Amino acid sequence: MKKERRKPDWAEPGLPGTFASSVVKGVEGGHDGVPGSSSGPAPDTPVSRRRGLTADDYVRGVREGDRTILARAITLIESNALSHAALAQEVLTELLPLTGNSVRIGITGVPGAGKSTFIEAIGLHLTHSGHRVAVLAVDPSSSLTRGSVLGDKTRMEKLARDSHCFIRPSPSGGTLGGVARKTRESMLLCEAAGYDVVIVETVGVGQSEITVRSMVDFFLLLLLTGAGDELQGIKKGVMELADAVVINKADGENKLRAEATRAEFAHALHFLTPPTQGWTTPALTCSAITGEGIARLWESVIAFCDQTRTSGVFLDRRRAQMLEWVHSMVDEHLHTLFYADPAIVELLPRLEHEVTQGTLTAASAVRKLISTFEQRPQRNQK
Numbered sequence: 001m002k003k004e005r006r007k008p009d010w011a012e013p014g015l016p017g018t019f020a021s022s023v024v025k026g027v028e029g030g031h032d033g034v035p036g037s038s039s040g041p042a043p044d045t046p047v048s049r050r051r052g053l054t055a056d057d058y059v060r061g062v063r064e065g066d067r068t069i070l071a072r073a074i075t076l077i078e079s080n081a082l083s084h085a086a087l088a089q090e091v092l093t094e095l096l097p098l099t100g101n102s103v104r105i106g107i108t109g110v111p112g113a114g115k116s117t118f119i120e121a122i123g124l125h126l127t128h129s130g131h132r133v134a135v136l137a138v139d140p141s142s143s144l145t146r147g148s149v150l151g152d153k154t155r156m157e158k159l160a161r162d163s164h165c166f167i168r169p170s171p172s173g174g175t176l177g178g179v180a181r182k183t184r185e186s187m188l189l190c191e192a193a194g195y196d197v198v199i200v201e202t203v204g205v206g207q208s209e210i211t212v213r214s215m216v217d218f219f220l221l222l223l224l225t226g227a228g229d230e231l232q233g234i235k236k237g238v239m240e241l242a243d244a245v246v247i248n249k250a251d252g253e254n255k256l257r258a259e260a261t262r263a264e265f266a267h268a269l270h271f272l273t274p275p276t277q278g279w280t281t282p283a284l285t286c287s288a289i290t291g292e293g294i295a296r297l298w299e300s301v302i303a304f305c306d307q308t309r310t311s312g313v314f315l316d317r318r319r320a321q322m323l324e325w326v327h328s329m330v331d332e333h334l335h336t337l338f339y340a341d342p343a344i345v346e347l348l349p350r351l352e353h354e355v356t357q358g359t360l361t362a363a364s365a366v367r368k369l370i371s372t373f374e375q376r377p378q379r380n381q382k
């Protein structure tokens with residue numbers, strides 16, 4: 001079959017040339033192209049792919065839980081085109097009163113720890129007990145690795161087919177801050193669409209755990225048995241972010257070892273300060289394959305929510321997260337503004353050279369850069 005390609009949605013209209021990514025024409029038939037296996041409890045509204053949606057269309061569609069429109073609204077939010085930003089914010093502002101009614105759960109673990117198998121197991125457990133589950137991801141490396149997190153839909157085949165679940169891979173490319181903003185806003189859209197559990201997955205490398213911790217209520221660290229701490233890349237810092245440490249693959253011959261590992265981590269946790277005031281981080285075991293321990297873990301999440309809602313810690317954290325978000329967006333914006341300024345672009349390489357050659361101190365270089373940047377308004381007025 002000859003593939004039809006067109007420019008991605010986020011491209012500014014009228015831009016010539018080729019794109020690193022392009023959009024392949026969709027498949028015929030139901031979900032994932034399987035004839036007749038259309039997904040969703042209520043059929044999603046047929047939307048003309050040609051027509052651009054208005055803010056009202058997006059708002060109505062998302063409110064009604066229409067997954068096609070939810071997906072398109074997320075695409076709008078992920079767009080880097082300036083012309084989409086105003087519409088995206090209009091939609092978000094309208095939907096804001098409907099957000100916040102979910103439990104936000106972050107999950108991290110090294111590749112191979114079993115994150116996607118685990119999310120599928122807990123996701124199905126939840127949808128079977130009446131919850132609606134959205135799964136998002138933060139993977140700032142995804143433009144390089146072609147999406148190691150949730151990139152491959154077959155990783156959660158059963159869950160992807162569940163009509164009470166919505167899965168969205170990580171927005172690709174950009175800085176961690178940019179990816180995080182998109183995931184946060186996608187999370188709000190999912191809440192407005194009626195998803196009451198939002199799971200945000202990230203790979204256990206680098207800064208992304210801290211970013212995900214800053215957008216969720218409950219943060220879970222998924223671990224393996226037998227691999228040493230170093231092997232699993234677990235730094236004390238990551239353990240200190242966790243509201244639960246879960247040793248996965250506690251099945252078959254591995255079960256006893258998993259229990260021993262759990263005891264070791266339970267011991268280690270005694271010496272750390274838990275991230276959530278009043279909550280003692282438990283060490284648990286589970287098997288994402290057999291499902292053993294999954295219900296117990298969910299009970300722990302419920303207990304966490306009950307306790308922190310009663311104590312006020314839950315809402316306090318959400319408020320603090322909102323403010324942190326505002327500040328991080330300001331940082332991101334100023335950073336972009338600074339490095340995109342033509343005078344800085346011109347000056348920076350020369351100053352960098354002088355600093356590395358030892359002819360200029362770092363502090364003097366910074367002073368020159370900042371004073372050049374501060375003259376921006378005058379320059380722009382000329």
Ligand code: GDP
Nearest residue numbers: 110111112113114115116117248249287288289
């Ligand atoms: P991720 O990279 O962290 O998303 O890990 P995956 O979910 O892709 O799992 C990696 C491998 O571990 C796969 O082959 C899974 O089948 C296997 N796996 C995941 N969870 C379990 C489990 O609970 N028990 C066993 N025995 N294998 C598991």
